Amino acid sequence: MYKYDNYDQEMVYTRVAEFRDQVERRIAGKLTEDQFKPLRLMNGLYLQLHAYMLRVAVPYGTLNSEQMRMLAHIARKYDRDYGHFTTRQNIQYNWIKLEDAPDILADLATVEMHAIQTSGNCIRNISSDQYAGAAADELVDPRPYAELLRQWSSFHPEFSFLPRKFKFAVIASDEDRAAMRLHDIGIQMVEQDGAIGARYYAGGGMGRTPMIGPLIRDFVPVADLVSYAEAILRVYNRYGRRDNKYKARIKILVHEMGAEKFIEEVEAEFAHLQGQNIDAPAAELERIKGYFEDPAFETGLSDEIDRSDPDFAVWLDQNVHTHKQPGYAIAVISLKPTGGIPGDASSAQMELMADLAERYSFDECRVTHSQNIVLPHVRKQDLHAIWQKLVEAEFASPNLDLISDIIACPGLDYCSLANARSIPVAQKIAQRFKEIDRQKELGELKLKISGCINACGHHHAGHIGILGVDRKGTENYQLLLGGSGAEDVSLAKITGPGFDEDGIVDAVEKVTDVYVAEREDGERFLDTYRRVGMDRFKEALYG
Amino acid sequence: MDNLLRFRDDEAHEEPAVTLDGFLDQSNATAVRLEDGEDARQLLPFLDRLALIEIGFSAFGDGRGYSAARILREHGFDGEIRAQGDVLIDQIAFMRRCGFDSFSPETPLDPGDAEKALARWNHVYQHAADDRQPIWNKRHGQ
Ligand code: HEM
Ligand code: SF4
Numbered sequence: 001m002y003k004y005d006n007y008d009q010e011m012v013y014t015r016v017a018e019f020r021d022q023v024e025r026r027i028a029g030k031l032t033e034d035q036f037k038p039l040r041l042m043n044g045l046y047l048q049l050h051a052y053m054l055r056v057a058v059p060y061g062t063l064n065s066e067q068m069r070m071l072a073h074i075a076r077k078y079d080r081d082y083g084h085f086t087t088r089q090n091i092q093y094n095w096i097k098l099e100d101a102p103d104i105l106a107d108l109a110t111v112e113m114h115a116i117q118t119s120g121n122c123i124r125n126i127s128s129d130q131y132a133g134a135a136a137d138e139l140v141d142p143r144p145y146a147e148l149l150r151q152w153s154s155f156h157p158e159f160s161f162l163p164r165k166f167k168f169a170v171i172a173s174d175e176d177r178a179a180m181r182l183h184d185i186g187i188q189m190v191e192q193d194g195a196i197g198a199r200y201y202a203g204g205g206m207g208r209t210p211m212i213g214p215l216i217r218d219f220v221p222v223a224d225l226v227s228y229a230e231a232i233l234r235v236y237n238r239y240g241r242r243d244n245k246y247k248a249r250i251k252i253l254v255h256e257m258g259a260e261k262f263i264e265e266v267e268a269e270f271a272h273l274q275g276q277n278i279d280a281p282a283a284e285l286e287r288i289k290g291y292f293e294d295p296a297f298e299t300g301l302s303d304e305i306d307r308s309d310p311d312f313a314v315w316l317d318q319n320v321h322t323h324k325q326p327g328y329a330i331a332v333i334s335l336k337p338t339g340g341i342p343g344d345a346s347s348a349q350m351e352l353m354a355d356l357a358e359r360y361s362f363d364e365c366r367v368t369h370s371q372n373i374v375l376p377h378v379r380k381q382d383l384h385a386i387w388q389k390l391v392e393a394e395f396a397s398p399n400l401d402l403i404s405d406i407i408a409c410p411g412l413d414y415c416s417l418a419n420a421r422s423i424p425v426a427q428k429i430a431q432r433f434k435e436i437d438r439q440k441e442l443g444e445l446k447l448k449i450s451g452c453i454n455a456c457g458h459h460h461a462g463h464i465g466i467l468g469v470d471r472k473g474t475e476n477y478q479l480l481l482g483g484s485g486a487e488d489v490s491l492a493k494i495t496g497p498g499f500d501e502d503g504i505v506d507a508v509e510k511v512t513d514v515y516v517a518e519r520e521d522g523e524r525f526l527d528t529y530r531r532v533g534m535d536r537f538k539e540a541l542y543g
Numbered sequence: 544m545d546n547l548l549r550f551r552d553d554e555a556h557e558e559p560a561v562t563l564d565g566f567l568d569q570s571n572a573t574a575v576r577l578e579d580g581e582d583a584r585q586l587l588p589f590l591d592r593l594a595l596i597e598i599g600f601s602a603f604g605d606g607r608g609y610s611a612a613r614i615l616r617e618h619g620f621d622g623e624i625r626a627q628g629d630v631l632i633d634q635i636a637f638m639r640r641c642g643f644d645s646f647s648p649e650t651p652l653d654p655g656d657a658e659k660a661l662a663r664w665n666h667v668y669q670h671a672a673d674d675r676q677p678i679w680n681k682r683h684g685q
Contacts, residue, residue, distance in 0.1 A: 007678040011664075011668070011678075121604065151668045153669075155667070157637035157641050157671050158609045158610055160606065161606025237610050272617070284679040
């Protein structure tokens with residue numbers, strides 16, 4: 001994985017010193033809260049219901065064991081012994097004190113980590129495919145391109161006061177595991193005439209006006225990767241709406257301007273930027289790629305796995321993914337135990353994951369956008385040992401991509417914008433479907449819950465989505481069906497009137513009953529919904 | 544103009560800046576002011592006879608002026624570009640990089656703080672309107 005050189009390290013240390021100085025000026029009254037707010041936001045510090053929340057960047061979701069141990073240390077020393085892995089492959093701490101924040105950033109800097117641009121109206125941490133470098137279906141590893149964009153976007157002088165936050169995702173396979181087209185800019189690395197280039201999408205997003213990003217350019221040569229991004233950002237910075245923060249995302253600009261006109265503006269800006277030395281020298285991409293070369297895989301390993309332990313076989317079938325290298329597999333640790341908080345991990349669990357990564361996965365792990373942790377490169381012969389350690393730690397839920405593998409935002413338990421609680425609903429649904437056989441019977445089913453219209457829980461992209469709304473002062477939940485954040489991207493639709501907390505759990509059960517009754521061979525829930533349509537489900541719910 | 548913080552060797556421009564509309568209405572002014580969101584490209588035909596372009600920031604969070612300044616520099620403007628209005632200490636390093644070379648903030652900046660802010664970053668990651676080499680060029684001996 002990528003390693004800092006002296007330049008990268010100095011940039012991060014400088015930022016720590018700068019932020020320490022800003023916090024001192026705030027405490028001394030030289031900065032008002034209004035003036036301090038954008039500065040703390042650019043360092044990932046939000047003020048929430050009960051305390052400050054700190055969001056730490058995990059570039060393209062990749063961590064080594066030392067970094068994971070540091071995350072555990074921070075949870076233990078500065079928080080309440082746990083952290084929350086997010087849908088943008090980052091980690092958040094919910095109980096931070098302002099005066100500790102500079103020390104936390106200093107601790108993070110010792111392991112090449114930071115909270116730079118994890119909030120605020122700037123270019124955020126860039127996300128990617130959690131199976132990058134391991135998946136059998138990828139064209140190239142997308143992370144070197146994401147790293148190039150990370151450097152370009154860090155402390156960008158022109159784009160630090162954008163109309164609104166700005167999120168990139170970069171993938172390099174046809175299967176989209178990163179909800180790429182629901183990002184402000186989505187990039188798929190593709191091949192044309194033997195050369196690698198970037199297919200650019202722009203103007204996707206969730207929030208209160210969800211949009212699927214349209215194609216902006218089919219092929220941008222790698223040599224222009226950065227200047228094309230610069231052109232898009234400049235058009236957005238100049239023309240994006242600033243009169244209404246709910247209409248300030250690039251998706252609204254692309255929508256109001258029309259994709260065609262938007263493309264025209266971008267192409268004109270791109271033409272103007274030619275010859276301005278915006279792009280990195282080719283040697284830099286080569287240097288970065290050197291850090292993402294395959295680890296020293298053993299050859300000649302067996303693909304046989306002893307399945308005689310039935311509980312192990314269940315986990316194996318559900319949580320293990322095909323690796324490009326014979327004898328190896330990708331193993332996913334579910335952060336969705338029945339009754340737990342989706343995405344939360346204690347410091348002890350983080351340390352266990354660090355140990356497993358170090359011992360079995362070439363010192364690497366990944367955060368997924370569905371809030372789980374991946375061990376990307378494990379020998380098949382080690383899977384049983386890994387599983388046993390997870391079982392001992394009660395950390396072996398075999399529920400990847402099943403109905404209890406829920407994405408849920410923090411909701412009213414933490415968030416000052418929430419209408420309703422998300423976590424208890426997730427817990428009740430997981431409880432209702434707790435028999436793993438029943439979950440497996442329902443197959444792949446992506447259930448996503450947001451506590452308000454801001455959609456942090458990706459409910460628009462759920463096969464089943466749940467949205468918390470406020471109805472005459474009581475918490476109420478709308479049900480949505482038919483969304484997808486994958487390559488078959490679509491936005492979920494609301495079924496009709498909402499439900500109370502217990503009602504929504506019943507409603508989820510009813511729609512799964514419809515699926516079981518209606519499905520044809522091999523159909524997932526989503527496929528059946530798409531074939532039979534909303535009415536059949538509405539009948540069961542309200543009929 | 545005691546709030547003026549200037550990074551140029553030539554004499555400060557005395558003539559008051561006219562509005563963009565006033566300027567385009569065939570004024571002979573040599574100083575013009577752009578408000579947030581006014582299109583810097585409208586000035587491109589006249590850069591030769593302008594000595595000062597003032598860019599207003601009605602609120603520090605409105606970043607359109609950064610693009611305006613960079614566009615002017617990318618088209619070769621070498622007169623003064625002044626940031627006026629809600630301009631804060633933590634922004635001036637970015638503004639310098641986008642081509643601003645004078646600052647006239649509503650609330651005066653502490654010159655010591657300003658010096659510290661501008662000296663803070665030894666390296667930069669990307670190309671902008673100044674002549675600083677991005678880290679990725681330095682790495683490869685450029
Ligand atoms: C608890 C504090 C949080 C607050 C106050 C908050 C606030 C917001 C707001 C206001 C938006 C809408 C922005 C817009 O549409 O312009 C948003 C979007 C989003 N947030 Fe959060 N959020 C919080 C926590 C989280 C967490 C924990 C996650 C991840 C698990 C998350 C992931 C996202 C994502 C993925 C989006 C959608 C981005 C898009 O619209 O394209 N947020 N958040
Ligand atoms: S979706 Fe709403 S309730 Fe949930 S975290 Fe985001 S802003 Fe808060």
